[in-house]
Amino acid sequence: MALSQAVPISATELLLVSAVFCLVFWVVRASRPRVPKGLKSPPGPWGWPLIGHVLTLGKNPHLALARMSQQYGDVLQIRIGSTPVLVLSGLDTIRQALVRQGGHFKGRPDFYSFTLVTDGQSMTFSPDSGPVWAARRRLAHNALKAFSIASDPSSSFSCYLEEHVSKEAEALISKLQELMAGAGHFDPYSQVVAPVANVIGAMCFRQHFPQGSEEMLSILRNSHEFVESATSGNPVDFFPTLRYLPNPTLQRFKDFNQRFLQFLQKTVWEHYQDFDKNSVQDITGALFKHREMGSRASGDLIPQEKIISIINDLFGAGFDTITTAISWSLMYLVTKPEIHRKQKELDAVIGRARRPRLSDRPQLPYMEAFILETFRHSFVPFTIPHCTTRDTALNGLYIPKGCHVFINQWQVNHD
Numbered sequence: 001m002a003l004s005q006a007v008p009i010s011a012t013e014l015l016l017v018s019a020v021f022c023l024v025f026w027v028v029r030a031s032r033p034r035v036p037k038g039l040k041s042p043p044g045p046w047g048w049p050l051i052g053h054v055l056t057l058g059k060n061p062h063l064a065l066a067r068m069s070q071q072y073g074d075v076l077q078i079r080i081g082s083t084p085v086l087v088l089s090g091l092d093t094i095r096q097a098l099v100r101q102g103g104h105f106k107g108r109p110d111f112y113s114f115t116l117v118t119d120g121q122s123m124t125f126s127p128d129s130g131p132v133w134a135a136r137r138r139l140a141h142n143a144l145k146a147f148s149i150a151s152d153p154s155s156s157f158s159c160y161l162e163e164h165v166s167k168e169a170e171a172l173i174s175k176l177q178e179l180m181a182g183a184g185h186f187d188p189y190s191q192v193v194a195p196v197a198n199v200i201g202a203m204c205f206r207q208h209f210p211q212g213s214e215e216m217l218s219i220l221r222n223s224h225e226f227v228e229s230a231t232s233g234n235p236v237d238f239f240p241t242l243r244y245l246p247n248p249t250l251q252r253f254k255d256f257n258q259r260f261l262q263f264l265q266k267t268v269w270e271h272y273q274d275f276d277k278n279s280v281q282d283i284t285g286a287l288f289k290h291r292e293m294g295s296r297a298s299g300d301l302i303p304q305e306k307i308i309s310i311i312n313d314l315f316g317a318g319f320d321t322i323t324t325a326i327s328w329s330l331m332y333l334v335t336k337p338e339i340h341r342k343q344k345e346l347d348a349v350i351g352r353a354r355r356p357r358l359s360d361r362p363q364l365p366y367m368e369a370f371i372l373e374t375f376r377h378s379f380v381p382f383t384i385p386h387c388t389t390r391d392t393a394l395n396g397l398y399i400p401k402g403c404h405v406f407i408n409q410w411q412v413n414h415d
Contacts, residue, residue, distance in 0.1 A: 108125060
């Protein structure tokens with residue numbers, strides 16, 4: 001008998017294989033959302049079983065997704081592991097989703113990495129978007145707005161914010177001039193970090209913020225560990241097994257969040273020791289006052305951990321974004337010397353005897369245009385992931401409730 005002779009397949013075995021195939025096909029079909037009439041499912045490339053498009057994304061997912069968007073359009077779907085992910089590109093599409101249909105896309109996915117931020121109490125990273133979350137978000141927004149315009153009657157500055165910024169800008173300029181006078185080169189980001197943190201810290205804590213402390217400087221030096229893990233596509237959020245395996249990146253993310261939380265807890269507690277409701281000069285004091293008034297008037301007590309989480313969100317939202325924006329603006333000025341030659345506006349309005357003030361803004365259209373053009377560029381490829389709060393449609397495509405959404409800002413910058 002030849003070794004290559006085919007082994008006969010019985011009718012029972014054939015029936016079993018057919019049943020398994022049909023079962024798998026039924027499970028795959030049933031797992032797909034039912035698309036309403038008149039809409040289509042988002043297009044996307046074929047992905048590998050179990051891992052999805054992880055290999056396709058590679059080390060530069062924003063570039064891979066930009067190439068996909070050229071083929072499949074501004075709304076496409078991929079899979080990371082077994083999780084379907086919607087990817088939005090293009091300015092008009094992103095504006096439609098986040099502005100015109102903002103209520104549909106305002107949620108956050110229930111990611112494991114998000115639970116590590118402020119012990120899961122962060123509003124920015126919370127999957128909750130209900131009335132309580134909205135009320136606390138308004139509280140944080142109002143507190144920030146109030147101290148952006150509040151002023152000291154005895155000061156020549158228009159508001160506390162201008163006072164803090166002016167003080168730190170003077171120190172930063174002196175430091176940059178000192179470095180430029182020396183040999184070699186330097187990274188402006190490392191010099192901008194501390195002044196930005198000092199401004200935000202002063203707004204949140206005023207004199208209670210420990211400027212220049214080794215603890216604070218250590219946190220600032222390692223802030224990139226948060227940014228690297230907080231943006232879209234953290235593997236532990238899609239492959240749960242990775243949480244239990246040696247993972248240096250995840251451990252650094254955990255350590256950073258714990259150190260920053262402990263720093264905030266200590267600073268908030270020290271602030272509370274001498275809190276005076278009749279002399280509120282920072283955002284934390286405003287939150288203390290609201291907490292005290294709420295507990296007396298209506299029992300609407302804000303727990304202290306919520307105050308810490310609000311401060312954490314305000315600090316985190318402004319710190320890295322502003323630091324990166326200022327660093328990019330400096331690099332733009334270095335690489336575009338023609339902008340320096342258009343300094344007549346500054347000389348005519350301000351001169352060399354004083355520094356710019358917020359009141360000068362209406363007379364500085366070229367300066368404002370430069371700032372707005374810098375801000376037009378997104379400084380990170382992805383935003384924090386979003387999640388749909390209800391079944392919706394975008395560009396004629398059906399998006400089910402709970403769909404994870406990545407915003408590819410890099411594509412917007414290069415359209």
